[in-house]
Amino acid sequence: MTDNGHNPYNPIPMHVVRAYFESNDHSLKTFELVFDDHKDCIEFFKNYNPGQFCQLSIFGKGEAPFGVASAAWEGEFVRFTVQKMGSFTQYIHTLKAGDSIGMRGPLGNGFPLAEWKGKNLVIIGGGCAFSTLYALTKHVHHPQNRPDFDQLIVIYGARTSGLCMYKHDIQSWYQREDMQIHQAIDVPEEDWLHHVGYVPDVVREVSPSPENAVAIVCGPPIMTKFTLPVLVELGFAPETIFTSLEKRMKCGIGKCGRCNIGPKYICKDGPVFSLAELNALPADI
Amino acid sequence: MIYILEKKELDQTLTSWSENFDVFAPQKVEKYSQFVPFKSFSELTFENPHNTRFPPKALFLPQTEVLQKYRPNLNQLQEVVQTPKPRVIFGVRPCDAQAVTLLDTVFNTQENVDPYWKVKRDASIVIGMGCTNPCQTCFCTTVGYGPFNHDGLDALITEIDEKYFIEVLTEKGKSLFTHLPPATKDQELQVHSLQLEVKENMPIAFETKNLKQKLDKIFDNDYWQTISESCLGCGVCTFLCPTCFCFDIVDEVQRNERIRNWDTCMFRIYSQEASGHNPRPTRRERTRQRLMHKYSYWLDHIGKIGCTGCGRCVRYCPVGLDIRAMIRTASNVKSEVIND
Amino acid sequence: MNELERKLKTEIERLFDEDIVDLVIAFKKADSPLRPQPAFYKNKAELDNLNYNSLCQNNLANYLTKYPHTTRIGVVVRGCESRSVNALVVEKQHPRENLYLIGIPCKGIVDIRKIINLTGEEVNDYTEIDDEISVRVNGNKVKLDRKDLLHDSCLRCVHPNPTNSDVTLGDLLPEGDPSIVRQAVESFEAMDRSERYAWFRHEAERCIRCYACREACPMCYCTECFVDHATPRWTESSVSPAGMQAWHIIRAFHQTGRCTSCGACERACPMDIKMTYLTDKLNENMITKYQFETGLDDKTQPPFASFNMDDKKRFIL
Numbered sequence A: 001m002t003d004n005g006h007n008p009y010n011p012i013p014m015h016v017v018r019a020y021f022e023s024n025d026h027s028l029k030t031f032e033l034v035f036d037d038h039k040d041c042i043e044f045f046k047n048y049n050p051g052q053f054c055q056l057s058i059f060g061k062g063e064a065p066f067g068v069a070s071a072a073w074e075g076e077f078v079r080f081t082v083q084k085m086g087s088f089t090q091y092i093h094t095l096k097a098g099d100s101i102g103m104r105g106p107l108g109n110g111f112p113l114a115e116w117k118g119k120n121l122v123i124i125g126g127g128c129a130f131s132t133l134y135a136l137t138k139h140v141h142h143p144q145n146r147p148d149f150d151q152l153i154v155i156y157g158a159r160t161s162g163l164c165m166y167k168h169d170i171q172s173w174y175q176r177e178d179m180q181i182h183q184a185i186d187v188p189e190e191d192w193l194h195h196v197g198y199v200p201d202v203v204r205e206v207s208p209s210p211e212n213a214v215a216i217v218c219g220p221p222i223m224t225k226f227t228l229p230v231l232v233e234l235g236f237a238p239e240t241i242f243t244s245l246e247k248r249m250k251c252g253i254g255k256c257g258r259c260n261i262g263p264k265y266i267c268k269d270g271p272v273f274s275l276a277e278l279n280a281l282p283a284d285i
Numbered sequence B: 001m002i003y004i005l006e007k008k009e010l011d012q013t014l015t016s017w018s019e020n021f022d023v024f025a026p027q028k029v030e031k032y033s034q035f036v037p038f039k040s041f042s043e044l045t046f047e048n049p050h051n052t053r054f055p056p057k058a059l060f061l062p063q064t065e066v067l068q069k070y071r072p073n074l075n076q077l078q079e080v081v082q083t084p085k086p087r088v089i090f091g092v093r094p095c096d097a098q099a100v101t102l103l104d105t106v107f108n109t110q111e112n113v114d115p116y117w118k119v120k121r122d123a124s125i126v127i128g129m130g131c132t133n134p135c136q137t138c139f140c141t142t143v144g145y146g147p148f149n150h151d152g153l154d155a156l157i158t159e160i161d162e163k164y165f166i167e168v169l170t171e172k173g174k175s176l177f178t179h180l181p182p183a184t185k186d187q188e189l190q191v192h193s194l195q196l197e198v199k200e201n202m203p204i205a206f207e208t209k210n211l212k213q214k215l216d217k218i219f220d221n222d223y224w225q226t227i228s229e230s231c232l233g234c235g236v237c238t239f240l241c242p243t244c245f246c247f248d249i250v251d252e253v254q255r256n257e258r259i260r261n262w263d264t265c266m267f268r269i270y271s272q273e274a275s276g277h278n279p280r281p282t283r284r285e286r287t288r289q290r291l292m293h294k295y296s297y298w299l300d301h302i303g304k305i306g307c308t309g310c311g312r313c314v315r316y317c318p319v320g321l322d323i324r325a326m327i328r329t330a331s332n333v334k335s336e337v338i339n340d
Numbered sequence C: 001m002n003e004l005e006r007k008l009k010t011e012i013e014r015l016f017d018e019d020i021v022d023l024v025i026a027f028k029k030a031d032s033p034l035r036p037q038p039a040f041y042k043n044k045a046e047l048d049n050l051n052y053n054s055l056c057q058n059n060l061a062n063y064l065t066k067y068p069h070t071t072r073i074g075v076v077v078r079g080c081e082s083r084s085v086n087a088l089v090v091e092k093q094h095p096r097e098n099l100y101l102i103g104i105p106c107k108g109i110v111d112i113r114k115i116i117n118l119t120g121e122e123v124n125d126y127t128e129i130d131d132e133i134s135v136r137v138n139g140n141k142v143k144l145d146r147k148d149l150l151h152d153s154c155l156r157c158v159h160p161n162p163t164n165s166d167v168t169l170g171d172l173l174p175e176g177d178p179s180i181v182r183q184a185v186e187s188f189e190a191m192d193r194s195e196r197y198a199w200f201r202h203e204a205e206r207c208i209r210c211y212a213c214r215e216a217c218p219m220c221y222c223t224e225c226f227v228d229h230a231t232p233r234w235t236e237s238s239v240s241p242a243g244m245q246a247w248h249i250i251r252a253f254h255q256t257g258r259c260t261s262c263g264a265c266e267r268a269c270p271m272d273i274k275m276t277y278l279t280d281k282l283n284e285n286m287i288t289k290y291q292f293e294t295g296l297d298d299k300t301q302p303p304f305a306s307f308n309m310d311d312k313k314r315f316i317l
Helices: A038-047 A087-092 A127-141 A167-173 A199-206 A221-234 A275-279 B007-017 B094-107 B115-122 B171-176 B185-201 B211-217 B223-227 B236-240 B283-302 B312-316 B323-331 C003-017 C044-049 C060-066 C079-090 C112-119 C178-190 C193-204 C212-216 C241-254 C264-268 C276-290
Strands: A012-021 A028-035 A053-058 A062-067 A078-083 A100-107 A120-126 A152-158 A180-185 A213-218 A241-244 A272-274 B002-006 B022-029 B032-037 B064-070 B087-092 B124-129 B155-160 B163-168 B247-252 B257-262 C023-032 C035-041 C073-077 C099-103 C123-129 C132-137 C140-145
Touching: A012 A038, A028 A038, A028 A100, A038 A100, A053 A078, A053 A087, A062 A078, A062 A087, A062 A100, A062 A127, A062 B247, A078 A087, A078 A127, A120 A127, A120 A199, A120 A221, A127 A152, A127 A213, A152 A199, A167 A180, A180 A199, A199 A221, A213 A221, A221 A241, A241 A275, A272 A275, B002 B007, B002 B185, B007 B022, B007 B163, B087 B094, B094 B115, B094 B124, B094 B283, B115 B124, B124 B171, B155 B171, B155 B185, B163 B185, B211 B283, B211 B323, B223 B283, B223 B323, B236 B312, B283 B323, B312 B323, B323 C023, C003 C023, C003 C044, C003 C073, C003 C099, C023 C044, C023 C060, C035 C044, C035 C060, C060 C073, C060 C079, C073 C079, C079 C099, C112 C123, C112 C132, C112 C140, C178 C193, C178 C276, C193 C241, C212 C264, C241 C276
Parallel strands: A120 A152, A120 A213, A152 A180, A213 A241, B022 B087, B087 B124, B124 B155, C023 C073, C073 C099
Antiparallel strands: A012 A028, A012 A100, A028 A078, A053 A062, A053 A100, A241 A272, B002 B163, B022 B032, B064 B257, B155 B163, B247 B257, C023 C035, C123 C132, C132 C140
């Protein structure tokens, strides 16, 4: 064993306390996990920063990376929203309160909050990639953190209203005075009071000012691809546009070599990168 | 300090070490040479072939390694990191030892140290055999290393006229070579001048100055399509390479084990994502990734080329692709200057 | 260039001049005299590096499945390669009308490992004039006998002449003796079960799962190989006895009625693993039980890839 006894490949034991569907088609399910050992909990929150991800692990089924969808102040639990895609996520969906699950994390760099102090935050998310942006928003909401940032604008698009995550909480955001929330769906629906259209168009509509602002974009590759030029058009400099990347991962700690884009590992140097950093990397995604 | 060991005493020396260590040395296994526990002097293969088929990285990063054993119903793990018996790895070529130090920067890190690698590394004494007769496929000097390099070695042997001249490089190495007669000043000079002569006589296969910048510039060039045309996309170059380290992690359900296996960026499924998207869909992207990793991205990480010039990929590529020629041609590609 | 290479060059030039092909797959001199590489000529500009000798060890039919069906491909084929091409045409992997086969009767492929075993690794030069082969080792010229150097599959070759080629360069050669391969298969069968299993394990367990055999084989063109399939996981990817045995035996079975015994798999293997003994046995079974030999023409369906109403077992797999 190593000097400090820490084997970074060993999952930390956790168990599910709450599990509930986010989307009406049951493709998205949120899990709130707590640590079996309180020491692990303390260690986790000592290092955790919104924008980071964890490897959820079930022996015999596999391991996969998921963005953390909760802020530290929310309690001694960690929230993940899992989309049912393949065999592993299908199995995770069957978990209920009391079931065990392993976790390795927090991994990755997370959002550079220190760099963003005093700035306006323009948070743009699409689909299930909104989970880490939700964590970021929740983090900013806390009275101790809110003064660190100026304006807070959140733009969140989903294909349909049924696929929107965190509906209940987001509803309450409309009543808040310390932020703007703009939700969007792709096609009109009865009883939908908010934007209709693709996220890049909604961004153009909302037209956030680049003045003293940073924009954070997380969504399916196609959404990001069309949103970034809109931000550039609005005057955001590449150093002020951030995104979170995904690639097939295994170790999550920069050793297995798999998730690289050029010399950067998404698991270790990312997953959060600025557009300026991405422009310097080869087109390998 | 250089010590002398008579070649005819090597057998006895290796046997005496076997009392306290597991001794590994390159010996003939089947039709080729491999690092296996020392059996007998007559099996040692330093002359022909010059190097083992499989690199000694396998002694630190086995091709298949159990990361965890778990009990199915209790979801508990059994610790499997075991400190191996102290071992001597004898007869490692400097290119392979250099490669192990390159891999140390990946596995033996301050943060998130890989315990499986570390325990094996800490338990090993690595004795190098310098190359007095480099092969035509060797190109260690081209990539900034050399046939008598010290990196990664606890001692280095230079063979001259049936004598092994041993340069002890670390305390660990020293512990193995006590009570050997020291070389005279003249002999030391002879050793060093031979080493220099061999190094300088090795042809330079390609220019490395500004190579990284050139490769970065031609990332989108058609050149990568041409050189990947005959590439089969197998794993021979990767698995025989002493510096390649990518691995996959899988759960082997029938044995309740989580295992890591060597993997290669040359396979299509290496970068295949759950959504079906593959950032490297054709051999063009995959061949490019391998070459860029070795000759560009490693330089970004630690300022050194991630290839130590051992030549195994050149010798065993099923279609005869030669990485030296590929890099030479890359350096000569005319890249369009856009908006410079 | 020797005479055959000159004839080949002229033919390839003609194919481009008359716009018969978009691409010609042949071999070229590359970086080492012992290792000619597959070449992909898109025009006649670079034909000066064209190479054809007994060191050309790859089965070029392998590359046909990498191009769209609309590409008109000229390819240099020897006996076994031409049968691989026929087998691919039968499996609809490339339309025959978009192929131009330049056939060359083959005296056998020289196994570079046999050269190295005889002379050591530092071979600097290779010359071949008909059956006279010589290499240069440490400055000295060493003469070698072709029959000591031929790859094992070539020693058992029955069909050295290209079948179904559009043009044949060189004189036709006599057919090989089918009893040689039959005897090899029978001597393996003569071993008792435990000996056979021990031999199989002895070979298969050296495997490092590099899949060079699969990638070198023209018939292994599945976009997803069974070893890469995750749900369900058919076989483990680790280097464990079970995984390695499964890989070898299942790949051999997937070749039944499709393999042309070219030996490209063995030549590609970095661990010198023998595997043709498995496919040779399965090919013999095809001959005796189904009177079928792979690739003799580009029309006949292989028995395991087709179903007729009067087939004995009435089940659909």
